[in-house]
Amino acid sequence: MKSNKEILKEHSLKFSKQRDLLLTIFNENKRPLTAEDVYNMLDSSMDLSTVYRIINVFTEAEILLKLSMQNESKALYLLNENRHVHHLVCLSCHQVKTIEGCPIHHYEHELKKQTDYDIVSHNLEIFGYCPECKEK
Amino acid sequence: MKSNKEILKEHSLKFSKQRDLLLTIFNENKRPLTAEDVYNMLDSSMDLSTVYRIINVFTEAEILLKLSMQNESKALYLLNENRHVHHLVCLSCHQVKTIEGCPIHHYEHELKKQTDYDIVSHNLEIFGYCPECKEK
DNA sequence: TTGGATGCAAAGTCTTTGCACGGTA
DNA sequence: TACCGTGCAAAGACTTTGCATCCAA
Numbered sequence: 001m002k003s004n005k006e007i008l009k010e011h012s013l014k015f016s017k018q019r020d021l022l023l024t025i026f027n028e029n030k031r032p033l034t035a036e037d038v039y040n041m042l043d044s045s046m047d048l049s050t051v052y053r054i055i056n057v058f059t060e061a062e063i064l065l066k067l068s069m070q071n072e073s074k075a076l077y078l079l080n081e082n083r084h085v086h087h088l089v090c091l092s093c094h095q096v097k098t099i100e101g102c103p104i105h106h107y108e109h110e111l112k113k114q115t116d117y118d119i120v121s122h123n124l125e126i127f128g129y130c131p132e133c134k135e136k
Numbered sequence: 137m138k139s140n141k142e143i144l145k146e147h148s149l150k151f152s153k154q155r156d157l158l159l160t161i162f163n164e165n166k167r168p169l170t171a172e173d174v175y176n177m178l179d180s181s182m183d184l185s186t187v188y189r190i191i192n193v194f195t196e197a198e199i200l201l202k203l204s205m206q207n208e209s210k211a212l213y214l215l216n217e218n219r220h221v222h223h224l225v226c227l228s229c230h231q232v233k234t235i236e237g238c239p240i241h242h243y244e245h246e247l248k249k250q251t252d253y254d255i256v257s258h259n260l261e262i263f264g265y266c267p268e269c270k271e272k
Numbered sequence: 273t274t275g276g277a278t279g280c281a282a283a284g285t286c287t288t289t290g291c292a293c294g295g296t297a
Numbered sequence: 298t299a300c301c302g303t304g305c306a307a308a309g310a311c312t313t314t315g316c317a318t319c320c321a322a
Contacts, residue, residue: 014321016277035312047279052312054277066207073287074311088253097251103243104260111262115233117224119264124240126247128255150296152302171287183304188287190302209312210286277320284313294303 011061018046022054023063031096032067032076032089067125088126092133099126147197154182158190159199167232168203168212168225203261224262228269235262 004023008015025041026033035051042051055077058064067076067087078087078096084105088097104122112119128134140159144151161177162169171187178187191213194200203212203223214223214232220241224233240258248255264270 014276016321018278049280049313050278056313057277088247088251088255090253091256097253099247103240107239108262111224111235112264115224116267117226117233117264118270119224119262120227121264122260122262124258124260126244126255126258128253128257131252134254150301152296154303185288185305186303192288193302274322275320276322278318280316280318282314282316284311286309286311288309289307291305291307292303293305294301296301297299 007063011063013057013061018050019054019057021046022051022058026058026064026077026079030079030098031094032078032087034074034076036074086124086126088128090130090133091127092129092136095130097130143199147199149193149197154186155190155193157182158187158194162194162200162213162215166215166234167230168214168223170210170212172210222260222262224264226266226269227263228265228272231266233266 002010004020005015007023008019013019021042022038025038029041035048035055038055039046039048039051055064059066059077062080064077065080067078081098083100084102086099086102088099090096102124104124108119108122111117138146140156141151143159144155149155157178158174161174165177171184171191174191175182175184175187191200195202195213198216200213201216203214217234219236220238222235222238224235226232238260240260244255244258247253
């Protein structure tokens with residue numbers, strides 16, 4: 001298991017107490033978090049603007065992944081596991097299940113032929129209710 | 137071809153000059169538009185807040201579809217064709233190609249079994265460069 | 273020592289809301 | 298006429314930025 005310090009170094013990012021803390025939070029919470037979620041977990045011990053700045057730096061470095069979830073006005077961020085995966089997100093508790101294997105990888109090739117588009121990426125998120133929440 | 141008046145009536149929405157105009161704009165521009173795009177097309181002849189209000193009403197009535205596209209801070213809206221389709225969006229010109237047939241429809245059933253989640257919906261958008269833009 | 277990171281406060285961007293007026297049913 | 302829609306102005310929510318200070322390399 002890599003230390004936070006090592007992770008930062010790999011991405012040519014300076015170490016700081018704040019960056020260390022944020023990495024730890026995202027490591028310990030494998031679900032999408034808003035900047036505010038993170039801020040609250042820190043008991044406001046760091047400025048909100050710093051949280052935003054670090055999240056932006058991490059996203060640019062691809063340490064974090066930005067999710068686009070409709071009906072959410074705040075941006076959600078998740079640790080980038082560096083594999084091509086998708087997420088099954090619980091609409092009630094926001095818990096995330098990571099789905100290995102991309103169901104449309106093959107389809108992209110087909111689409112490329114059909115449309116003559118240069119296909120670069122896609123965005124797939126699946127929504128539902130997790131076993132616990134669906135009972136209610 | 138239904139008139140705008142009829143479309144509004146079907147959704148139990150009152151007719152107004154402004155709603156009529158917006159429907160026409162979305163009908164003539166089958167690509168994702170921001171509230172501001174619409175406002176500009178109107179030569180500012182209607183208030184921006186009205187544009188937002190109408191877009192919200194239309195989205196709630198499912199006349200429009202709200203897209204979630206990462207790296208876009210403004211919300212994008214598109215006429216809802218009332219079929220389950222996905223969109224292939226050009227990263228350069230925002231032109232949209234509608235894809236009939238859902239490549240993951242079958243996959244959702246499989247996933248339901250695997251995960252015990254109650255799967256409700258998904259969100260798939262595909263990004264790339266259209267034949268014209270990819271030359272550049 | 274030095275440049276980048278942070279805290280604080282202020283501003284920016286996108287969107288929503290309150291209220292008076294106007295138009296549709 | 299009664300109610301909903303609209304314009305205008307202001308506020309709200311989320312995020313970014315400027316600047317002085319602080320800290321890691």
